[in-house]
Every structure is written in structure tokens, then in C-alpha cells.
Amino acid sequence: MDLRRYGLLAFTVVMLAVPFLPVPDYWITKLNYVGLFGLVALGLVLLTGVGGLTSFGQAAFAGLGAYASAFLAVKMGISPWIGLLAGLGVTVVVALVLGWVTLRMSGHYLPLATICWSLALFYTMGNLDALGKYDGLLGVPAISFFGISLQEERRMYLLIWLVAIASAIAITRLLDSRPGRIMRALDVHRGGGKTMPEAMGASTFRHKLLMFVIAAILASISGWLFAHMQRSVNPSPFGIKFGIEYLFMAVLGGAGHVWGAFTGAALVKLAEDQLQTWLPALLGTSGSYEIIVFGVVLVLVLKFAPDGLWPSIERLLPARRHRAIRADTTEPLPARDKPAAGSVLLEVKDARRTFGGLVAVNGVGFTLRAGEIFGLIGPNGAGKSTTFNLVSGVLPLTSGEVWLRGERVDGKGAREIARRGLSRTFQHVKLVPDMTVLENVALGTYLRTRSGTLAAMLRTDRAEEARALAEAERQLRRVGLGEHLHELAGNLALGPQRLVEIARALASDPALLLLDEPAAGLRHREKQALAEVLRQLKAEGLSLLLVEHDMDFVMNLTDRILVMEFGTPLLEGTPAEIQASEKVRAAYLGTEH
Template sequence: MSVIKRPAVAAVATALILLFPFAPVPDFWITQLNYIGLFSLVVLGLVLLTGVGGLTSFGQAAFAGVGAYATGYLTTVMGLSPWLGLAAGLAITLVLALVIGALTLRMSGHYLPLATICWCLALYYLVGNLESLGKYDGLLGLPALTLGDFSFQSERRIYLLIWLAALLAALAVTRLLDSRPGRIMRALNTNRGGGSTMPEAMGASTFRHKLVMFVIAALLAAVSGWLYAHMQRSVNPSPFGIKFGIEYLFMAVLGGIGTVGGAFAGAALVKLAEDQLKVWLPVLFGGSGNYEIIVFGVVLVLVLRFAPDGLWPLASRILSRWLPARAARSVDEAAPPLASREHPQPGAPLLAVRTIRKAFGGLIAVNDISFEIRAGDIVGLIGPNGAGKSTTFNLVSGVLPLTSGEVELLGQRVDGRGSREIARAGLSRTFQHVKLVPEMTVLDNVALGTYLRTRSGTVRAMLRLDKAEEAQARAEALRQLRRIGLAEQAHELAGNLALGPQRLVEIARALASDPSLLLLDEPAAGLRHKEKQALAEVLRQLKAEGLSLLLVEHDMDFVMKLTDRIVVMEFGRHLMEGTPAEVQASPAVRAAYLGAEA
């Protein structure tokens, strides 16, 4: 078994699925598998939207309803082709998803799930009250799908179409997640250590990527609804209400909401279990009723308690004892290098900070701070706790807007711009609290830094037309890991590394964007002595290569041995600026740190 590769296992499994209807099996099995395939299409969208992006949606059934009703109306009322019905359903879904997404995806907390419930209920009652759509009776007599002279009227034939769509969707989502936009999407989930700050600092629009995920999930649901309508040859509001919206999310959570395989596992488990429970539970309880909902509630609690990642990841860990290990994806080190920006000559003006101020209501956190950095310098920003160092850092990098003042980078005014635009101008940064995606490899985390130096988008990624550029990005990521001495850990999961190597990975990710200025926010925080020595050696090497650095740090010994100049802050004010020796000899600095009497 050790010589069998995972792609071969996947190819065999795919062939068996597509050949299943040609086997002498009961029609009931085919029907069950048809529903599992249809459900899986919707749940795949939730894997991308909720599992990867962290955006909870109860409204995917509504988008399935749009696909079903669009083709139902066009084929029964207007007499058009079902394939035109598919095109119309996708077009309407695209417009609706863009509008709804633009209105709701900026919401946070519980507001987004509530909004998804609202639009699902709105569509349900809208189609249920429109005379042209048959109200709650729906539309009957939809034609069977045909392709030339070949008809998909029988369930065994439409099975091929359903599962071909589901498998192609799974392949497209898998490719997307392993790509330039996919890495940004995987970094968005705040429940997994992500959020918007880090992707924006890499130059990516987090809102745009959220909207892309939302649209893809909606389109997959619309395809499912279109297939369902022509399989049933009728359409009514019942399968597109909030009950099914909740069930789709339950399938995703049960199977493994962050995994493509979990979409199929969850759909299969819920569909098969629901049919059996509807038979056995009324017998057990001695009456009719939706007892299966009670069982599903109990199962969900148990899964969240004992297998929070879902059943598919749990089964994968168990089966990994017998299945071959997933081989690390190779890096083509011969790939052409990515385009680089022009950097200033050593000693040239690089960053100018002029009387910047930040007020939070009546609190002045940063009060008219000014300093400059020239190309090739390492400048430290120090001060006691509460001095305003991190706030200054965030003002320079665009995470926070200025109240007043100016920031100039390479001769361009960058104050008033967001961190995304400042990253494009040539500034990159690390974070006080490490912001890596723990489920991604070290190499993929570093490849996030190449976002601004690459161009491939979502469609190219899903069609795998980005292979050449991906090879360049991965080669660049490996080069930066080698630069900081972590090339051997390239294929480790980032979450498995200790804090010291994680901080080095953040530096490698920042370097992958080819910055002119690198900002390091407390890079030595939490590190042991030897880890600090290794970090200092890396930073000296970067300085020798001509890179300019601005760092905020509490460890005075680390700062004094590393920097060319130091800016000292106290209570948000500029206390002094000078060489490490001048700062050490300053009575004002000693008073700020130790107290006036000392």
C-alpha cells in the first residue's frame, strides 16, 4: 500500500462514483445518491464561506431556490431551454449575491447570521405568494434535461450530471484554496487565528475576497437548485426555506466544515440518517412527528464536544494509519523570479514622520511625533509601557488613521491611505501577536507575502491556469525561508512551530513582498535567549543586504546592540532621539524608565 499515491486513490474513487449507476443496484440507492450529490454542492459553498472564511450563513437554500425557480419559470411559462434556465439562474444569483453580499458582509458578530436568515425567509414568502410562480403549489411539468439526443430523464442518467457537477465543484474549490486568492481566504477566519489586519497588510482587500467566497457559494447552490428542479420535474418553495438552510449548515458542521471531503461526508450522513430516523423513531415513540430533529440536535452537541473539526477530519486521522501520507508539494526552484521593485540607494531618505497625532476621544495617544529613516538604517522605537509605541507603529503602517500630521514614504504622502495602499508603496510589517494561519504550511504562510507581486485571480485558480505564477510564488517563499534559516521547516504546519520560528516565518512573509522598509512589532517578545540571538543575527544579515528596518521592542539589550538610532517616547510624546550610546547616557530616558528619583 505504501507505493500507492493519493492522486491514484482519488482517481479510483471518482471512477467508482461515476460508474455506480451502471451497476445492478436498486433505484432507491441511486435516488439517495442523487440527493447526496445535490446537497454536497450546496455544502461545498458553506465549506468555502463558513469553514474557510468564517462567515456563517443560514441562507444558502434561498440561492438554491433562485436557481430552481429561474429554470422552472423559463421552461414552463416561457417554453425556453433548461440550459437557458441555468444561465438565467446563475445570472440572477450573481446579481443577488453581489447586492446582498455588499449590504451584509461588512456586518460582524451575530448580525451576519441574522441577515442570512432574513433573506432566506424573504425569498420563501416571496415565491410562495407570487401567482406567476404558482404560489405555494409551485411550478409543475418541467422538461427533462437533454444534451443533443441524449436525455437525462431517468434518475440513473441525471445521476451522472449531478455527480459530475459535484466532483468538478470539489476540484475547483480544492484548487482555489491552494492558490493566491485561496491563501488570503484561508487567512480571513478570525476563529482560526486570522482576521482582516494581516491580509490587508499584505496588500489584499479582505472585503473583496469575502464577497468572492459569498458569490461562489451562492452559484454552487444555484446549480444544485437547477439540477434538483429538473430531477423532480417540479419546483415549490418547501425545499428552499429556512429549515433546509439550517440543515445545510448542520451537514457542513457534522462532516467537517473546513474540508472539501466533509461536504460529502456531512451530506451523506444527514440524508441517510434522516431517512432511517423517519422510519424508526415514530415506531419507537409511538406516534408521528419530526423526532429526527431532536436526534440531530443531540448529535451536533456531541460532535462539537468530541470532534469539533467534524467527522471527516476525525476519520482521516484514523485512516492515515493505513492510507499513504500526503506527499509535500514540490517547489520548482528553477522558476523565474518574481518582479522586484526599485529600492533607494543607501543613505537616501526613506520614511519621514512629521508631527503625527492620534486622539481617541479626549485621550491623546500619540502627540506630535516626528522622526526620519534613511535607506539602510535600523531604527528602534522604544519607551515605557503605555508610551504610544504600538499606536505610532499602526499610524505609520496605515492600520489606524491619523488625527493630524504627515507620513511620507519614498517621497510619497501615504497618510490617509489604508494599510493595503501603504503596502503597495513598499512597506511591510510583522505583528506584536503572531498572525500566521496555523493550518497552512510554513511555505504557504510565507507565500502570502507574494500577493502584491502576483496577479492570478479566482477563475484562473479554479481552472488551474495559474501554475506558472504559483511556481514562482512558492520558489520566492522558499528563497525567503532559506534567507532566514528555516528552509527545512517549509512543509511543516505553521501551528506546530515554537514562538521563535513563528516570528521568523512572519519576517520571511514580510520579506516576500520585497519591501523597501520593514516594520517589526516587538519581534523578540516571548523569545528565549538563544532565539533572540538567532533573530538578531537574521536582522543584521538583512541590514547587510541593504534592507531598512523600524522596530518596536521592550528588550533594551536587544535594541541597543542592533540599531543605528533610537527614538524614545514617553506618554505619547517625543522624548529624545539619538544613537544607542546617547540614549543609554540620557538622564531623561533613565527617569522615564526608572522614575525621576532613580
Template structure:
């Protein structure tokens, strides 16, 4: 009943918003308010791109106003200077923006920390001064006399007439971003916030995904600029400077930087508030000035203190919840890679070393993992086990030595290239996205087994591919015993369950070798027994396993072979019974035995 009510309220709200410009007298909406609504729509389109870029992708940009300028100037120049159709101006603006965004993004998106926002300020200012210094663009006077849009013979020559086009674009932007986020590339985008290490270990090219979302956010800003130019019928550099870039980011943050509809809400709040303050504050203070900027600053500090997720979460309860459907099960399984012959050397680590300055973390370690066996890598804390794992999986590059997998040398390759060859892994410190469901987290592991790209996902032509990927994720969740938590947020699980989730995600890679970094840590006794049963089952199905673990009872009763490390060096190797009796091992763990 509550859901039905929310649905009705939502559609009533949408109907009222769309009916505002055509209400008859005496309730006819004033032209001023129609203009304000148009600006809210234009700002929303830019802020939606910032939700994708900043709220989801985790990359702060202050330069989006410059991309608005590219779209505005492209259509202004072609329609006034060359007499071309504004719609050709739209295409030209999108082309110029795409090329510029990809070039700028390829450089800027490699920055991190405070260097990234500083980089966006730099290129934003560069484009702003470019607009103001080119003769062909009218310098700081800009371009006037831009023609009105003509849509199927209907002249959009007033705010009321262009209102619906802007509204349709806003709704289209919301739907496109939501479609993208609920897809294979969308999960890759969301994985960026979980850290590049996890994303790369699932086969995601993080550098490319950053450029992709940077470019799409720029395209949305360019479309907003196109509409702005034909609404205003004139352009000049002023609205495309750093101040507006900051305001766009404020809109996304105030509304809720991680929520697509929050961008629309934030644009509405700041646009209406700014308009009201510009009228109210001079009367209150008795002088004119940009006092609203001071108020915005104070409000932003208060918001960041008490509502860091923005205003949207407080209103979301009145809007319909998105239904989370169970994955379709009766679909063909994804293709699986062939398994190697039992006892065949699968992973051969030969004298690998890793130094960090003067510290030798791993010193000429060698061992072999054969097909169909479970190998344990053990040793005291600080022995270099996790570093060795990272050398095998491509997170770190060895200083010397070689790593061979299936007869192919893989040391020196990035993690995403190694996982493509059939090595899946978990992490010592759990790496997942706590706000995403268990199903979505596990489905990140299917990234390399899907084919639908960004543009097919935006227009929702990825249905068949998406169905198979989610079905595979559900199968692996059921396989590890987490089916009751399919739609639960991953962050709500206990630590032990989160580790099991990581195993399910790694299994989605369809690995022939599984690297497990302390998989039993945080598990209760019964959970450890269930994990041991699962790992033995995987071994019987042809999956080899290399694991790091501190629980000696768990390791001794599970593994076929053990490698013992201390201070970065291998001190023993053999079957569990041999290791238990090895004096060097006893000395490492117990400090010597009389």
C-alpha cells in the same frame, strides 16, 4: 506502502459509488437508493460552498437554500413559460445568482459577530417569501411540468440517468474548491480566518475576498438548484426556506466544516440518517411527527462537544494524503522594486497624534527614518509604540499630523494601499494561520506580486504564476533560516520561530521599509544573534528597518538611531550612546537616578 493502499481504497470506493446505478440483477440498486444518492449529491454541492464560505472564510450563512431556489426557479420559468432550453435556464440562473449574491454580499459580508448570521437569515427569508408571492412563479404552488435535461441527445428523464451528471458536478465542485484553496486567492481567503488586520497588511482586499467567496458558494448552490429542478420536474418554495438553509449548514459542520470532502460526507450522513429516522421513530414512538429534528439537535450538541472538526478527520486516514511537493527553485525571480539612495529621507512622521475618546495614545510624535538605516522605537510598556506603528502602517488613522513615505503622503490610506508602496510589517502578537504550512503562511506575503485571479485558479490556469510565488516564499524562508520547517504546520513552531516566520512573510512583500514589532521577543540568545545578523544584512541590501523592541542589549547593538517614547510622547531621540546617557530616558526606565 500505506499511501499506496489508501490510494487503492479511495479509487475502489469511487468506482463502487459510480457503478451503483448500473449493477445488473439481482444486485441491481433499487430506484429508491438511486434517488437518495442523487439527493446526497445535490446537497453536497451546496455544502461544499459552505465549507468555502464558513469553514475556510469564517462567515456563517443560513441562507444558501435561497440561492438553490434562484437556480431552480430560473430554469423552471424559462423552460416552461418560454419554451427555452434548460441549458439557457442554467446560464440565466447563474447570472441572476451572481448579481444577487454580489449585491447581498456587498452589504451582508460587512457584518461581523452575531450580526452576520442574522443578516443571512434575513435575506434568506426575503427570497423565500418572494418565491411564494410572485404570480409568475406560481406562488406557493410552484411550477410543474419542467422538461428533462437533454445531454447530447441522451434524455436524463430518470434518477438513474441523471445520476452521473450530478456525480460529475459534485466531483467538479470538490476539485474547483481545492484548486482555488491551493492558489494565490485561496491563501488570501484562508487568511481571512487569521484576522483582517494581517490580511490587509499583506495587501489583501478582505472586503472584496468575502464577496468573492460568498458569490462562488452561491453559484454552487444555484447549480444544485438547476439539477434539483430537472430531477424533480417541479419546484415550489418549500425546499428553499430557512429550515433547509440550517440543514445545509448542519451537513457541512457534521462532515467537517474545514474539509472539502467533509461536505460530501456530512450530506451523506444527514440524508441517510434523516431517511432512517423518519421511518424508525414513528414506529418506536407510536405517532408521526418531526421527531428527527430533536435527534439532530442532540447529535449536533454531542458533535460540537467531542468532534468539533466533524467526522471527516476520523475517516481521512483511509483516503490518500495530498502530496506536498517542494517549490521549484530554478524559476525567474519576481521583479523587485528599486531601492532608495542611502541617507535619503524615506519615512517622515510629522506631529502625528491619536486619541481614543478622551485618551491621548500618541501625542504629536515626529521622527524620520532614512534609507539604509535601522531605527529603534523604544519606551516603557504603554508608551504608545505599537500604536505609532499602526498609524504608520495604516491599521489606524491618525487624529492629526502627517506621514510621508518616499515623498508621498500615506496617512489616511488603508493598510493594503500602504503595503503596495513598499512597507512590510510584523506584529506584536504573532498573526499567522496555525493549520497552514510555513510555506503557505509565508506565501501570503507574495499576494501583491502575483496576478492570477479566482477563475484562473479554479480551472488551474495559474501554474506559472503560482510556481514563481512559492519559489519566492521558499527563498525568503531559506533566507531567515527556517528551510527545515518548510512543510511543517506553522502552529507547531516555537514562538521565536513564528516571529521569524512573520519576518519572512513581510520580506515577500519586497519592502523598502520593514516595520518589526518586537521581533526578538521569545528568541533565545543565539536566535537573537542570528536575527541581528539578518537585519544587518537587510540593511546592507538597501532595506530600511523601523523596529519596536524591549531588549535593550539587542537594540543598542543593532540600531543606528533611537526614538524614545513615554506616555504617547517622544522624550528623546539620537544615537544609541546618546540615548543611554540621556537623563529623561533614565528617568522613564528607572524612575530617576540620584
């Protein structure tokens, strides 16, 4: 057990010991609210901090959990524990419907949509006679646990903080897992996005929806605890004001950090109570002046500490100890059957792609056989990268066909094509900079592993996770980066970053590897090292299709080349035939008149 785990154990023991100590009831009450608010903010850490999906509507989900349990308990006399299950059921259904609609939006439309459905749910709660309208429901019973009533705040404290700490541990485990790596690769503001995870075979929409539902569940549990602690519910705590406040807590504490949720909740809740006392006395008049202070603080945090306050606290903690990996003794992941050497692996027939009135690719066709390196070259604007994206499924064809291993794959999308044995790198390196090199490469094992969210939270995925990390280590050593396993990917130079991308692609055990300008931006020695790696991969039986501008690199590496000009094929042949062609010289250098 490393020092961080000892620290977590010590924190848990201290927090759970608080109600048994001579601590004033005032502080017990405040800590109860910190735990409740921290739960909602924890969902926002996952949704906004990790996934980059801004939501102002989490308070409404807390209202669903609170009202569902309160209604069943007050109107029908049903146990709060049944009310918890009912609240979670309602919340999951509503979250799935809202997520299905709103998560397809991007930019400023997504947060605006969350505001809209938050207001809709708030006014629904406030206008239903069955829910008491704006007066709410009174006489909500306290929770009982094996006959022990949790009506006293000190007893309720134990349940709140047991749930809060368990939830934080579960989310921490989730982020350190197969689905968690995909979630961490989604935020475009942290170097992620849709294209790379889809190329690894993962459904980005499904992972976004999963994060949305988990965040809603955490808010719903918080609402359930709140209703039975307060012994009454009304719409006020579940409006847009609280939705904004929860987001403020997450940002202040550190939106990308699990324990930042509770840091932000503690700072906001404790500061709010003090400011509500001090500011009216200081200014000589009453009013919600604390909102002004919070607004100024938020601007300052976004300006000078955009990652929140938790990273500053984390620097004082012992460094994380990385798990030891024994790649030589770990059972390898399942491998796909490889095509026979010389067999037709990829066939592109009369590919055409238009963007409105612009014809980017027209009539391109070629055949790549197993065990060879095939190059696509041409001047800038020749359509090479577009052809590359048509083959890999990033772009759909306007017309034409793409066949992979005897199966037609055009129109299937990047994710489905990846499942059939194609993996790729990108023209502009797509790594997650705040993930380690090892974690970035482990993304490539997604299709070769099966563990899901619940297994990650319960830690039943450890055997498979060890195999995935061992595979990532094998591929990093294969490309010569075995000494950089635990370094942050964002700290590497461009050359090593491109090798990390190649290792990630190899971790998927591809039948065909696509390399989009792998030598771009590299120094001479880095190009030589990369060429040696690619020759070694070919010697091991891997087939490669590459787009490249560096003619020396291409001519000394490929078996056959297709030259493109203005989106059309100009000439296909061996490197020697291409170098001897007058048409190719004219395409690159122009002709004399």
C-alpha cells in the same frame, strides 16, 4: 501522481460507474440527493468553514436557481441550459447585493442577517402569482444533453455527480492558490482575521464577497439540477429549515474540509430517511423526531469533534505529498526598485492620534533613511505600537503626515501602503496555524503575483504558483528555516514563528520592513539568532523600523533611536546618546525627590 490523486480518480470512477451496476433505484435516488445537498454544503465549507462566515440562507440561493430555470422552461419554453445561465445570472446579482450589505456585519449580526434575507426570498417565491405561489410550478421539463433525455434517474445521476465532483476539485484547487491562501487567512477562529491579509496588500472584503458569490453559485446549480430532476418546484425545499440543515451537513462532515461536505450530506440524508421510519415505530406515534436526534448529534459533534468527521476519515488516507520546489531554477518574481542608500525613505511629521478624549500619540516626528535600522522605544503605554500602526496604515491619523518614498501615504490604509513597499510583522504573531510554514510565507507574495480565482480552479496558475512558492522557500532559507517548509505553522515554537513572520514580510520584497516587538517572548539564543538575521538584512540594503522593549537587543542593533513617553517624543539619537541621557533614565526608572 501521488496516492491521494489515485484515490480521487478511483472514487470518481466508482461513483460514475454506479448507475451502470445492478444497484436498486432506491439507492440511485438517495445518491442523487446526496450529490445535490453536498453541492450546497460545499459552498458552506468555503464560506463558513474556511472564511468563518456563518450563513443560514444557502437554501434560498438554491431556490433562485431552481425557480429561474423552471419559470423560463414552463412559461416560455426556453431550454434548461439557458435557464441555468439565467439562474446563475440572477443568483450572482442577488448575491452581490446581499453580500455587499451583510458581509460588512460581524459577530451575531451576520447570521441573523442571512436568516432575514433567506425568509424574505422564501416568502417572495411563495407569494408571486407568476411562480405559482405556494403550489409552485409543475411540468418542468427534463434536461437533454445532445438529444439524450436525462429524465431517467440513472442518467440524471451522471450529471449530478459529474457536477459535484468537478465542483469539489475546483474548490480544492482554489484553496491551494493565491486567492485561496487569503481566504484561509480570514477566519478569526483559526488564527486569521482582517489585519494580516490587509498588510499583505489583499482586500479582505473582496475575498469575503468572492466566497459568498461562489457559495451562492454552487447552491444555485444544485437548485437547477433539483428542479429538473423533480420536474416541479415549490418554495418548501428552499426555506430556513433547509438552510439550517445544509449548515448542519457542513459542520457534521467537517466545515473546513471539501470532502466533508459530501460526507455530511450522505450521513444526514441516509440517517434522516431511516430515522423517519424507525423512530415513529419505536415511539408508537408520528412526528419529526429525527430533528431531535440531529440536534443532539450536532451538540456532541461540536463538543467532541469540532472539526467534523472528515478529519477522522482523512487520517486513514495516505499522507499528502508536497510538491517539490526548485527555487534555484525557478524564475524569480518581479522585484521593486530599491531606494538609494542614505535617501529619505520614511518621514513622520507631527503625528497625532486620539481615541475619544485620550491622546495616545501627540507630536511624534522622525526621519528614517534607506539602509538604516531605526528603533522606537519607551515604557509601557508610551504610544510606540500606536505610532507603528499609524505608519503602517492600520490606524488613521487624527492629524499629521506620513511620507513614504516621497509620497504622502497617511489616510491610504494598510493595503495601499503595502503596495508602496512597506511590509510588517505583528506584536502578537499572526500566522494561520493550520497552513504550512511555506504557505504562510507565500501569503507575502500576494502583491507580486496576479493569478485569480478562475485560473486557480482551471489550474492555469501553476507556473506563477511555482514561482511564489519558490520565493517563499528562498525567504525561509534566508532566515534559517529551510528545514521547516512543510511543517504546520501552529506546531512551531514562538521564536521560529517570529522568523516565519519576517520571512513572509520579506516575500513581498519591501523597501521598508516594520518589526513590532520581534524579540518579545524569545529566549537569549533565539534573540541572538534574530539579531543576526536582522543585521544580515541590513547588510543586504534593507531598511528597518522596529518597536522593542529589550534594551540590549535595541542598543546593539539600531543606528538611531526615538524614545517616547506618554505618547510624545522624548529624545532622538544614537544608542550611545540614548544610554547617556538622564531624561531617558528618568522615563524608565523614575526620579528621586
